[in-house]
Amino acid sequence: MKLISAKNQTEMSRKASSLIIETVRSAPEAVLGLATGSTPLGTYQELIRDHSENGTSYGKVTTINLDEYVGLDADDPNSFRHFMDNQLFEALDISEQQIHLPNGTAENLDAECERYDILIKQTGGIDLQLLGIGENGHIGFNEPGTPFSSRTHVVELTESTRKANARFFERPEDVPTHAITMGIDSILQSQKILLLAFGASKAEAIKRLVHGGVSEDFPASALKRHDDVTLIADEEALALV
Ligand code: F6R
Numbered sequence: 001m002k003l004i005s006a007k008n009q010t011e012m013s014r015k016a017s018s019l020i021i022e023t024v025r026s027a028p029e030a031v032l033g034l035a036t037g038s039t040p041l042g043t044y045q046e047l048i049r050d051h052s053e054n055g056t057s058y059g060k061v062t063t064i065n066l067d068e069y070v071g072l073d074a075d076d077p078n079s080f081r082h083f084m085d086n087q088l089f090e091a092l093d094i095s096e097q098q099i100h101l102p103n104g105t106a107e108n109l110d111a112e113c114e115r116y117d118i119l120i121k122q123t124g125g126i127d128l129q130l131l132g133i134g135e136n137g138h139i140g141f142n143e144p145g146t147p148f149s150s151r152t153h154v155v156e157l158t159e160s161t162r163k164a165n166a167r168f169f170e171r172p173e174d175v176p177t178h179a180i181t182m183g184i185d186s187i188l189q190s191q192k193i194l195l196l197a198f199g200a201s202k203a204e205a206i207k208r209l210v211h212g213g214v215s216e217d218f219p220a221s222a223l224k225r226h227d228d229v230t231l232i233a234d235e236e237a238l239a240l241v
Contacts, residue, residue, distance in 0.1 A: 001224065003210070004232045009198040012234045013042030016130070016196055019230070020047060021056050023128045023192075028060045033129030033187075034088075035066050035140075036080045039196045040130055041087060048091040058092045062123050065101040066131070066140040066187075070154065070178035073105045078169055102152065102180035113152040113180060120186060129190035133197050136160060137205050137218040141181035148222045150183030184222045193229045195220070197237040206233055207240035
């Protein structure tokens with residue numbers, strides 16, 4: 001795992017966006033794996049700034065998001081689809097057909113998971129997967145204990161993850177109990193992985209990732225089995241490394 005340190009969130013976001021922009025400029029048809037949450041927000045702002053100032057085009061990329069809540073449709077203000085539209089897609093030259101997230105309102109959720117894995121394969125696979133990390137080491141919504149062999153699946157969210165995500169909802173009880181997430185094996189199939197972390201709340205997880213062993217108790221440790229992972233973290237997240 002390659003480690004790049006950044007002074008703060010702003011610098012982390014600049015460094016991360018540079019890698020993404022480089023990918024899209026050298027391969028305009030790149031397949032980008034994207035994440036939601038606080039971690040990539042600054043990176044998305046940098047992509048938008050670069051798109052408007054330098055004209056980097058997203059007209060041919062394909063995007064595949066990691067996860068979506070079960071029960072929320074695309075128009076729901078708390079859905080990840082809505083988040084992505086607001087935080088990134090609406091400001092880029094990207095059309096509906098290029099954007100993919102799991103459908104959290106599919107009637108048959110297992111069939112939806114299967115469809116998503118097939119879709120990823122049909123795109124030729126993810127060239128660059130952007131990831132954040134949970135305080136408990138989750139990646140996507142793969143909570144501790146998730147088999148490393150997992151493909152896209154439905155998960156019941158842990159109390160700690162629901163609490164952490166409650167900040168995006170009006171009332172904590174509105175946080176859905178389930179989500180569809182790409183599995184750990186689905187994530188590991190990506191050509192390159194870019195893991196981001198900022199802030200003191202991620203310091204323990206980053207310490208365990210860097211210094212700890214590989215174990216299903218700590219999902220992010222699976223990334224040590226991939227040979228092209230770049231971790232960009234700020235000084236606070238790296239404080240215990
Ligand atoms: C988001 C996702 C999650 C987050 C993680 C960190 O699509 O899959 O794994 O990356 O929970 O969340 P933040 O960035 O809000 O700290």
